[in-house]
Amino acid sequence: xxxxxxxxxxxxxxxxxxxxxxxxxxxxxxxxxxxxxxxxxxxxxxxxxxxxxxxxxxxxxxxxxxxxxxxxxxxxxxxxxxxxxxxxxxxxxxxxxxxxxxxxxxxxxxxxxxxxxxxxxxxxxxxxxxxxxxxxxxxxxxxxxxxxxxxxxxxxxxxxxxxxxxxxxxxxxxxxxxxxxxxxxxxxxxxxxxxxxxxxxxxxxx
Amino acid sequence: xxxxxxxxxxxxxxxxxxxxxxxxxxxxxxxxxxxxxxxxxxxxxxxxxxxxxxxxxxxxxxxxxxxxxxxxxxxxxxxxxxxxxxxxxxxxxxxxxxxxxxxxxxxxxxxxxxxxxxxxxxxxxxxxxxxxxxxxxxxxxxxxxxxxxxxxxxxxxxxxxxxxxxxxxxxxxxxxxxxxxxxxxxxxxxxxxxxxxxxxxxxxxx
DNA sequence: TGGTTAACTTGACACTGTGTCAATTGACAC
DNA sequence: GTGTCAATTGACACAGTGTCAAGTTAACCA
Numbered sequence: 001x002x003x004x005x006x007x008x009x010x011x012x013x014x015x016x017x018x019x020x021x022x023x024x025x026x027x028x029x030x031x032x033x034x035x036x037x038x039x040x041x042x043x044x045x046x047x048x049x050x051x052x053x054x055x056x057x058x059x060x061x062x063x064x065x066x067x068x069x070x071x072x073x074x075x076x077x078x079x080x081x082x083x084x085x086x087x088x089x090x091x092x093x094x095x096x097x098x099x100x101x102x103x104x105x106x107x108x109x110x111x112x113x114x115x116x117x118x119x120x121x122x123x124x125x126x127x128x129x130x131x132x133x134x135x136x137x138x139x140x141x142x143x144x145x146x147x148x149x150x151x152x153x154x155x156x157x158x159x160x161x162x163x164x165x166x167x168x169x170x171x172x173x174x175x176x177x178x179x180x181x182x183x184x185x186x187x188x189x190x191x192x193x194x195x196x197x198x199x200x201x202x203x204x205x206x
Numbered sequence: 207x208x209x210x211x212x213x214x215x216x217x218x219x220x221x222x223x224x225x226x227x228x229x230x231x232x233x234x235x236x237x238x239x240x241x242x243x244x245x246x247x248x249x250x251x252x253x254x255x256x257x258x259x260x261x262x263x264x265x266x267x268x269x270x271x272x273x274x275x276x277x278x279x280x281x282x283x284x285x286x287x288x289x290x291x292x293x294x295x296x297x298x299x300x301x302x303x304x305x306x307x308x309x310x311x312x313x314x315x316x317x318x319x320x321x322x323x324x325x326x327x328x329x330x331x332x333x334x335x336x337x338x339x340x341x342x343x344x345x346x347x348x349x350x351x352x353x354x355x356x357x358x359x360x361x362x363x364x365x366x367x368x369x370x371x372x373x374x375x376x377x378x379x380x381x382x383x384x385x386x387x388x389x390x391x392x393x394x395x396x397x398x399x400x401x402x403x404x405x406x407x408x409x410x411x412x
Numbered sequence: 413t414g415g416t417t418a419a420c421t422t423g424a425c426a427c428t429g430t431g432t433c434a435a436t437t438g439a440c441a442c
Numbered sequence: 443g444t445g446t447c448a449a450t451t452g453a454c455a456c457a458g459t460g461t462c463a464a465g466t467t468a469a470c471c472a
Contacts, residue, residue: 012448030321033429044450049431112321115236151396159383160397168374177365190357191366195400218419239458250421255460 013051016041017065020058021106029108034058056119059110063123066106075099076134085142086197090189092138093165096131097185100170107167128166135162139196147201157196164191219257222247223271226264227312235314240264265316266329272312281305282340291348292403296395298344299371302337303391306376313373334372341368345402353407363402370397 019040023032034055038045052058075095082088100107113120136158142148148157163169165188173179179187193202225246229238240261244251258264281301288294306313319326342364348354354363369375371394379385385393399408 034431035429043448046432046451047449050448053431055430115318149400151400156389156393159379159385160393163375163378163383164370166374166378168372169369172369172372173365177369179365183362187362187366191401194355194357194402195397199405240460241458249419252422252461253420256419259460261459 012041012043012047014065016043016048016051016058017062020062021066024062024105024109027105029105029110029112032109054117054119056113056117056123059106059113059120060123063103063106063110063127066103070099070102072099079134079138082141085138085145085147086193086201088141089138089192089196092134093188093192094185096134096165097170097181097188100167101174101181104167104171108171111167128162131165132158132162135165142196145201147197149196149198152196161192161196164188218247218249218253220271222249222254222257222264223268226268227272229311230268230315231311233311235311235316235318238315260323260325262319262323262326262329265312265319265326269309269312269316269329269333272309276305276308278305285340285344288347291344291351291353292399292407294347295344295398295402298340299395299398300391302340302371303376303387303394306373307380307387310373310377314377317373334368337371338364338368341371348402351407353403355402355404358402367398367402370394 016037020032020037023036023040034048035045037058038048041048048058052061075098076092079088079091079095082091110120110124114124115121136154139148139154139157139161142157143154148154152160170184173184173187174181222243226238226243229242229246240254241251243264244254247254254264258267281304282298285294285297285301288297316326316330320330321327342360345354345360345363345367348363349360354360358366376390379390379393380387
């Protein structure tokens with residue numbers, strides 16, 4: 001019985017999570033209240049609190065739920081399988097760049113909650129540190145190939161690449177500057193290659 | 207009479223602005239309430255509303271006040287006087303990089319208010335577009351010199367440099383990664399030069 | 413001296429959104 | 443029938459912003 005309920009696609013908890021993701025996506029992560037989510041899920045506001053103790057916890061759970069649906073690990077597989085540092089860097093940027101638009105609504109809500117809520121901040125930092133690992137791996141692959149430009153230490157290059165790829169930058173380039181996702185990926189690759197790859201290797205690649 | 211009051215250093219309005227800047231600086235822009243500002247200025251909460259109709263208006267006024275004190279225009283003079291594009295780019299990053307830490311508290315408060323308050327959003331966007339002009343000028347100086355790497359259009363390079371220099375990136379590199387202001391300026395210059403300056407000109411510079 | 417005015421104070425209150433609590437309903441299981 | 447579980451309803455505490463009205467203080471002015 002219990003296992004049926006917890007695996008039932010239309011169990012209330014799942015419905016809340018799905019509506020949360022949907023509404024946050026629609027609203028760009030802004031101005032979504034507990035009551036809005038409840039109404040969308042067809043239940044009372046208080047029922048939401050029977051499943052999630054706070055808004056922050058709900059946002060965190062929604063993020064995890066979305067990650068399951070989107071299968072992050074599989075998306076990163078091509079990058080991990082790259083045969084050299086430059087390719088790894090490019091594939092990582094590609095995976096991340098196509099991932100951001102799909103999580104943006106939920107990410108933005110978490111990003112906003114982060115400033116007033118410690119649980120949200122912890123959850124967000126956690127995810128961003130995981131993203132940093134990918135950056136470090138790409139930079140270290142470059143380094144191992146002898147492709148990292150000599151000005152950089154792997155440490156500083158990792159910090160810089162990580163920062164470049166943060167959500168607010170994607171937000172600025174797409175929402176403010178009007179770039180498409182394709183443009184974002186293209187120019188971030190250009191930026192990263194010019195910034196981190198030693199000239200000789202870059203020529204070779206062309 | 208009126209002119210005496212408005213030029214008096216210790217007039218209430220000015221005292222509110224000065225305390226606002228000071229407290230926001232101390233608190234990193236977070237969790238500062240109208241009552242806190244009033245108490246610091248030695249007046250009642252309501253008296254603050256006699257001078258500023260809303261928290262957003264106060265934040266905007268505080269930003270302007272701080273700009274007057276810090277004399278932004280003078281700080282940018284060296285960049286404008288640069289004899290070539292590369293120098294202009296470097297001096298602009300230097301000016302901006304030493305400016306951010308001084309405005310960070312107020313900027314952060316405005317950045318947080320931006321998400322719920324249209325007036326704050328408008329004020330912030332205004333400032334950031336002004337900052338973008340500086341970026342465009344630097345990129346165009348590079349372009350005029352023939353120093354802009356051929357991968358870029360001036361337009362896309364401007365968008366990218368602008369985004370790189372946004373406050374959240376400074377925040378991440380200093381507060382999360384632990385970089386000093388000197389390191390920030392050094393590595394952002396490295397990043398910008400590698401990213402935007404054509405190799406031949408970069409060699410020449412060294 | 414007494415009156416006017418402007419700056420400020422005091423205290424109450426409306427509003428929004430989160431989170432809590434207690435009493436109640438309806439369904440299903442045993 | 444009785445127990446249990448999910449959910450409902452409505453009331454409420456709390457924080458912070460912004461509003462309102464009545465009262466104080468002090469300076470200036472005739």
